[in-house]
Amino acid sequence: MSGLGSARRQGDRSSPVVVSASAAFHRDLLAPTIREAVKGDGVYIVDRGGKRYLDGSSGSGPSCLGHSNAAVRAAMHAQLDQIAYAHTAFFTSGPMEELAENLCADAPDELSHVWFTNSGAEAADAALKLARQYFIDRGQPDRHIVIGRHGGYVGSTLAGLAAGGSERRRGPFKPLLPTNTAHIGPAYAYRGLREGETSEDFALRTARELEATIERVGPSRVSAFICETVVGSILGAVTAPEGYFREIRRICDRYGILLILDEVMCGMGRVGTKYAFTQEEICPDLVMIGKALAGGYAPLGAVLVSSAIHDAIRDKTGFFRHGHSFHGHTLACAAALAVQREIEQRDLASNVRRSGHLLDQLLHERFAEDPHVGDIRGRGLMQGIEIVADRSTKQNFDASLQIDTRLTEHALDLGLICYVSASSPESQVGDHVLLMPPYIVEPRHIEELVDKFGRALDRTLERKPS
Ligand SMILES: Cc1ncc(COP(=O)(O)O)c(C=O)c1O
Structure with missing residues (x-):
């Protein structure tokens, strides 16, 4: 017995849950109720x-x-009556195959495969590990440094916190974080645009911080640059100035570095197109998605992967050295497929x-x-x-x-x-x-x-x- 009292006030089922009496470990332990x-x-x-x-x-x-949503609920009920889950080491499933096809169909041809995860943060870890394995399989094992952006967030796993740029969220966990990271500033015009500077110049100046950082840490040691296409929680819906991402793409190409875009928050239609990066006229090498992918009806994340990365891993190691018990979960994929179809069919x-x-x-x-x-x-x-x-x-x-x-x-x-x-x-x-x-x-x-x-x-x- 835990010794905790009933989390709900006696006899009043309609009152909020009392946090101090709850056996659930809530986010805010000092809030009186939730x-x-x-x-x-x-x-x-x-x-x-x-x-x-x-x-x-x-x-x-x-x-x-x-x-x-009625269509998503119906799709999930129907899937549940067939099979909820089968481990991806032994089986694939119709929903996972169809969802991968759906996601690739709306992406540029270069993004040919989808690795599924259970969350956005796991998508960050998977993307970083894919980048690492790609370079090992390509015979460039020195490439391990990841460059991220201050004022950004790519998830709360240790690798995500290290690559992201929120000091507040990293705080006490710093000693646990991987140290293979460097950071550049955000393209945050409200605070960063200098007196008399044009938006174009601001875009180039902030993007070229990446070039300077690559030169500083050693071009042959960098594997990837990771950032949100539209910055979410840390800065609050900050879009990049026109031309920023074209310059970022040029720099990544010049140094042979992979571009990982985090669209966990801004992707899947949130900014008016399925992928936010299509509005920036570039194509990343890896794209993280989550959140609206399954619409909250199930936990699901994913990484879209370029054919170059997929093929390099296939042709050398033959498999990705990664996985989770539940990645590609059948019911979650069925939910996400229904969500994506609903978004499409209702425009x-x-x-x-x-x-x-x-x-x-x-x-x-x-x-x-x-x-x-x-x-x-x-x-x-x-x-x-x-x-x-x-x-x-x-x-x-x-x-x-x-x-x-x-x-x-x-x-x-x-x-x-x-x-x-x-x-x-x-x-x-x-x-x-x-x-x-x-x-x-x-x-x-x-x-x-x-x-x-x-x-x-x-x-x-x-x-x-x-
Ligand atoms: C941009 C971005 N990346 C990654 C994540 C992590 O996703 P999750 O909370 O599903 O792990 C979030 C979550 O807020 C996010 O906003």
Whole structure:
């Protein structure tokens, strides 16, 4: 017996779970209670007390079809009645084969194969190991250094934390992290664009940090550059300036380095196209995906792999020295296949572009003159808002004010889920919010989202409703 009491208040099944009495290890151990989700209804989540929350960030991005999609549920039920899982060492499955075909069909021809994982972070590890094995199999075993970006996130495994660029998330785990990494700065125009600098020059200057870093650590020792196509949680929906990724691709090619793009958050339609990189007019060597791949109906990630990498490994070692018990899980692949078909058949990419435009417009109308909204940015249904103490100096709020925690709570009280992150001195970013509603949103949901978010911000900043 654990000695813990009942996590729910005696006799009141509708009250929230008491964290200190719960046997589940929750994220925030000091929070008095946590809400209990019991039902999904389109873009809403319903808690045990019957309160409805508009999912304004699809959780952290996955729930692209909302929480009760009939086609996905039917596909999963049907798969479950056939077989839920068979280990990939012994079997493949129809859903895994069809999903791989679906993902490659919409990618450039170079990306010919898909390695499945259970999460986005596992996709980072798989991509880094694929890059390493590729170079060993190509007879270049010295290539092991991975260059990432400050102000970026590619997952919370040890390799992901090392290659990503969030000091806050690395913090106490630093002594455990692999040391084969180097980092360049982000292409973060709101803070990084210099006085008088054009966007083109900014793109080239920031991209060429990669070249300088490769030269510094030794060109023959670098295996890969990894970054998010659109930066998600660490900076808040930061798109690269036009031309940045073309320059990055040129540099990678020049030094024979693999380009790994992390599209775990921005891929699978979130920014209006299945792959975000197609809007940058380049093709990476490896692409990480996850989150909206299976829409939150099952945990699933994947890495799209170029034929050059696949063939080099096939022709030398003959297999990838990696794997998990559940990778390519049949039920998860069936869910993802149904999700991707639903996005295609309902042409939800068009709705993402349309709704993203409306969201951007309403955010600008509502906050254009707000002294504490420093920047509104993003693409499609991945919009970011940076909150500052002083708009003219871009000074951040003091961390002790806990804007992020309070904004999250006020939003939840008003029935809105949005993804708020704290300011960070190392990447200079202010408190910022990701608004990423499901692809099925209607204009009335966007209006509700902006209204509730505006009211939550007013309450957080303790000002009269505007
Ligand atoms: C860009 C990016 N990469 C990787 C990950 C890690 O994905 P997961 O949480 O599924 O491990 C995330 C998750 O937030 C992400 O936003």
